[in-house]
Amino acid sequence: MKKLGILFIIIFAAFSCKKDSSLERDIQEIGTDITVERFDLLFARANIEDLNELKQGYPFMFAEKYPDSFWVTQMRDTLQQQLFAEVEKIFPNFDAIEMEIESLFNHLKYYFSEFTPPRVITTTSMVDYRNKVILTDTIALLSIDTYLGRDHEFYAGIQKFIASNLKKEQIVVDLSNAYAKKYIHQSQPKTLLDEMIYFGKILYFNDVMIPFKSEAERIGYTEEELQWARANESYIWRYFIERELLYSTDSKLPNRFINPAPFTKFYLEEIDNNSPARLGQYIGWQIVRAYMDKNRVPLRDMLAKRPEDIFINSKFKPRK
Known part of the structure; x- marks a missing residue:
C-alpha cells in the first residue's frame, strides 16, 4: 500500500511538471519582442x-x-x-x-x-x-x-x-x-496579517511571472537566508501565534517583521543576529501559496481577496 502511495506521488509530480512545461511553452509563444x-x-x-x-x-x-x-x-x-x-x-x-x-x-x-x-x-x-x-x-x-x-x-x-x-x-x-x-487591490494594511498577506501576494505574483528566477531571488534573499527561513518556519509561526501578533495593530511590528533591515527582530539574542530580515513577508508568501494550492482561484481574483479570507481558507501549516 505504501509503495502504491509513493507511485501515485511520483505520477502526480510528473503530470504536474508536464503540465507546467506545457503552460510555459504556451506563454513563451506569445513572443513579446522589446528593445530596451x-x-x-x-x-x-x-x-x-x-x-x-x-x-x-x-x-x-x-x-x-x-x-x-x-x-x-x-x-x-x-x-x-x-x-x-x-x-x-x-x-x-x-x-x-x-x-x-x-x-x-x-x-x-x-x-x-x-x-x-x-x-x-x-x-x-x-x-x-x-x-x-x-x-x-x-x-x-x-x-x-x-x-x-x-x-x-x-x-x-x-x-x-x-x-x-x-x-x-x-x-x-x-x-x-x-x-x-x-x-494588487487591497485595503490599507491595519494588522500584521494584512502586511504579511500583501507581501505574500507580491511574492506569489513573482512565482507566476518570473518562474525562471530562483526562489531566493524572488524574495531578495541569499540561498542561505532562504534555507534559514525554511528550516525555522515552524518556530517563526509559533512565535507569531503564541504572542497573538497576527491581528495586532502595533505600528512597530512592520519594522520588526516586514520592512528591510539587517535581521528580523524577535528580541531573542540567540536568534535575531542569525535570522534574515522580512520573515513576515516570507510567512505571508507561504500562506498565499497554501491558499492557491487549496483553492481554484484565478490569479487576478486572489490579488483582490481580503487578507483574512486568504488566511482562513489557506489552512496554513508551517514546515516542520
Whole structure:
C-alpha cells in the first residue's frame, strides 16, 4: 500500500511538471519582442548639439523647470561621467536582461490580456536606490546605476542589507514587484496579517511571472537566508501565534517583521543576529501559496481577496 502511495506521488509530480512545461511553452509563444532603450548611454555620449534631439525623443526625461544650461552642466560633470563609465562597464549590453523582461511581459500578457508592453528605458539616478524602477502606463524606467553589484565602491556608504540587492540579477525581480503592486487591490494594511498577506501576494505574483528566477531571488534573499527561513518556519509561526501578533495593530511590528533591515527582530539574542530580515513577508508568501494550492482561484481574483479570507481558507501549516 505504501509503495502504491509513493507511485501515485511520483505520477502526480510528473503530470504536474508536464503540465507546467506545457503552460510555459504556451506563454513563451506569445513572443513579446522589446528593445530596451539605453537613454543612459545616449545621454553619456551626447554633445551639446545633440541635446535638442534627445529632448524631442525623451521629453519626460527633461524637467521643464531646468534650462538647457543645467543639462549641459550634467553632461560635463565629472561625477556623472564617472557614473556613466561604471554603468557602461557593468552593462556593456543588455541582451540577457532584455530576454528576462520579455519573458516577464509574456507572463503578464498571458494572465492580464489588457497588458501592453511599455517602452523600457534605462537611466541613471545618482544611485537613488529608493526608486530603482518607475512605472507608468507606457514607460518602465530602470535606474541601472542601482544595480552595479553589492560590493561596488559607489555603494560604500549604503547599509549592507540594502546594498545586497543592488545587483543586475534583481532588475527583473524589481520590475515584477512594481507590476504586482499595480495589480494588487487591497485595503490599507491595519494588522500584521494584512502586511504579511500583501507581501505574500507580491511574492506569489513573482512565482507566476518570473518562474525562471530562483526562489531566493524572488524574495531578495541569499540561498542561505532562504534555507534559514525554511528550516525555522515552524518556530517563526509559533512565535507569531503564541504572542497573538497576527491581528495586532502595533505600528512597530512592520519594522520588526516586514520592512528591510539587517535581521528580523524577535528580541531573542540567540536568534535575531542569525535570522534574515522580512520573515513576515516570507510567512505571508507561504500562506498565499497554501491558499492557491487549496483553492481554484484565478490569479487576478486572489490579488483582490481580503487578507483574512486568504488566511482562513489557506489552512496554513508551517514546515516542520
